[in-house]
Amino acid sequence: MRVSKDIGQAELFRGVVALIEEADTIAICAHTSPDGDAIGSGLALAEIIRAAWPDKRVTNLLADKDPVPRIYRFLPRSDTFVHAADYDVTPDLFICVDLSQRSRLADAEEICARARRVAVFDHHPSGDRFWDAGVVRPDAAAAGVIISEFGLHSLGALTPTMAQNLLCAIVTDTGRFQYQNADSEAFETASMLVDAGASPAEVALNVYQSDRLAYVRLATRVLARIQVFAKGRIAYSFATAEDIARAGVTLDELDGLIDLVRCIEGTQVALFLKEVDGGKVRGNLRSKCDLDVSGVAREMGGGGHRAAAGFTAAGTVDEVLAIVLPKLRSLFDGTASNVAGAADGATPAAAPAADVRGASR
């Protein structure tokens, strides 16, 4: 089992441990629009550091001004987050969790810039290195896997509250162990966390069985307007600002809608768009096959993993669809040439995106 204390782990964590040991004040922050991995891994890391180095002053930061998403408020100590905009300390150490791209720190970017040292625990393919020490393992299913290993390395055993936060991180980032990243290490780590006191049922109850009716009503609209093209290999749907305002849901409640789009049989690539504040559209991209959607996300100004990536782009749903659908189609060029050129109706070239979506509004 990879989650064990051994010489390799000591080597892996040596740099971060040295930074923690020489710091008094430590700020921990994950990415903007935090998900279960961002929230759970950050909380667990803070608890691990407090347990292993009791004299450190550790603060969990939220990168944005929004509160902790409702479905993650059951997590232990989730009420202790401080908004980055309200944190005026210059920390000795700033630890990025579940991100290795500075721009995704939003309001916390300037705290990271003024911190004396910077560390990273992440599992995204990283860009320019801006940290002094860290562990970036794109093969890890979640940042929570790496933090679990760090906790075992630092403490020998995890508390039930650490375990609960970390199990939530792994369950959500693997889509309940259904995505391609659900490898044996994710299962082994989850098993260890359940042994340490984590409750899978409590994670499921709060994250997957606590939808508000308002959300479900909006979800039915999103389901009803799913479109497929490229011989069914690409599926997409969207929620407009008007849909969201009319339903009375918060943006973080919509994070699960991409999973509805990816459910269609034969679909290999799924896209969900939602109109957010400031005339922007947030996109979620998923691949159910070997095709890498992170390149399209990067071209759209975002990033992420091969099979799960995202972006934020200026414009309306119609405008962004018109740009992103041809890029998705081109993913199939070469790998499925009969698909790219197929006369299959609703191609963005054959029909403007506005027409494509108009029929299903």
Ligand code: 5GP
């Ligand atoms: P989601 O679609 O759930 O928001 O994100 C899927 C994955 O892509 C996550 O691992 C997330 O961290 C990453 N991701 C989402 N949006 C962005 C973005 O704008 N930039 C980068 N670099 N990564 C993103």
Ligand code: MN
């Ligand atoms: Mn993650």
